[in-house]
Amino acid sequence: MGNPRPGSKEVKECIAFFRACQRQLGHKKLLVDAAGGHGGIACVFRAHRRADRAVVVDLYQPTSFNNLRSAWTESDESVKYHIADVSSPGWLASLLDKEASNLEPSEIGVVSCHACSLLSDELIRACTGSGVDFALMPCCHGEDSRKGKMMLNTAKMLGIPHDVLIDIARLGIIEASPGYKGSMRSIDSSITPQNRVLLGLRESEADAEKRETARSASLHRLARKYRHIGIPLGKDILRDQRPAKTLLMCSCKYCPECPHLLAQHRIT
Numbered sequence: 001m002g003n004p005r006p007g008s009k010e011v012k013e014c015i016a017f018f019r020a021c022q023r024q025l026g027h028k029k030l031l032v033d034a035a036g037g038h039g040g041i042a043c044v045f046r047a048h049r050r051a052d053r054a055v056v057v058d059l060y061q062p063t064s065f066n067n068l069r070s071a072w073t074e075s076d077e078s079v080k081y082h083i084a085d086v087s088s089p090g091w092l093a094s095l096l097d098k099e100a101s102n103l104e105p106s107e108i109g110v111v112s113c114h115a116c117s118l119l120s121d122e123l124i125r126a127c128t129g130s131g132v133d134f135a136l137m138p139c140c141h142g143e144d145s146r147k148g149k150m151m152l153n154t155a156k157m158l159g160i161p162h163d164v165l166i167d168i169a170r171l172g173i174i175e176a177s178p179g180y181k182g183s184m185r186s187i188d189s190s191i192t193p194q195n196r197v198l199l200g201l202r203e204s205e206a207d208a209e210k211r212e213t214a215r216s217a218s219l220h221r222l223a224r225k226y227r228h229i230g231i232p233l234g235k236d237i238l239r240d241q242r243p244a245k246t247l248l249m250c251s252c253k254y255c256p257e258c259p260h261l262l263a264q265h266r267i268t
């Protein structure tokens with residue numbers, strides 16, 4: 001089944017994918033290579049000691065897997081094959097129950113090189129649902145659906161490649177997933193034109209706090225820019241209409257210099 005010896009394109013791809021995301025993912029106790037085919041990605045992570053063990057998940061096990069595993073890893077036990085459908089709900093949670101019940105989500109990573117079309121979306125959902133770090137390089141973009149047509153028309157209108165738009169939209173989904181930071185990297189396009197790697201990394205508490213502070217500060221700056229439009233500058237228009245105590249100074253940390261903002265705008 002399949003080519004027993006992956007070609008040089010596949011070998012280069014595995015190494016380039018590894019280089020694009022290994023530092024961000026960090027060392028993992030368990031790495032899941034989803035829709036992994038020949039399992040080369042899992043083997044490269046093992047060969048570089050960036051994972052203690054790995055499980056390759058696919059609908060079938062090609063003959064190339066055993067060949068790559070014996071060429072690139074020291075022991076057969078450290079990279080296993082698991083037959084499963086990664087589009088079925090709950091596949092990752094049940095695999096982790098079986099393989100990683102003693103591990104924290106932070107100790108687990110999911111990678112997928114050329115996850116076809118909607119499989120990439122399913123993998124993003126599964127990984128964010130299980131709270132694990134992930135790196136995916138999508139391929140075969142497009143879907144036969146209202147959303148698929150909408151993306152196609154939007155890309156045409158903007159004059160940008162359809163697959164680029166889809167991956168940018170996926171980046172937005174990752175970034176908007178609670179507890180996640182999204183980012184995109186790429187590998188050399190001469191290896192494959194489907195060369196964008198989407199990363200979803202768990203957000204630390206400190207990062208989440210920084211994100212919230214930056215969000216509040218931006219919203220506040222924006223509001224401050226427009227708020228005075230209805231209040232003539234230099235004048236206390238409310239002085240004669242309300243008791244003086246309603247004219248509280250804004251004491252928020254973002255605009256210590258604005259004494260005339262009302263208490264209702266205070267965000268600290």
Ligand SMILES: C[S@@+](CC[C@H](N)C(=O)[O-])C[C@H]1O[C@@H](n2cnc3c(N)ncnc32)[C@H](O)[C@@H]1O
Binds near residue numbers: 034116119139
């Ligand atoms: C383009 S190949 C990529 C294989 C490998 N990751 C690589 O980089 O060469 C896509 C792989 O996804 C697998 N696949 C497709 N649908 C799947 C599904 N629903 N569940 C698990 N694997 C699937 C295929 O069997 C195939 O091995």
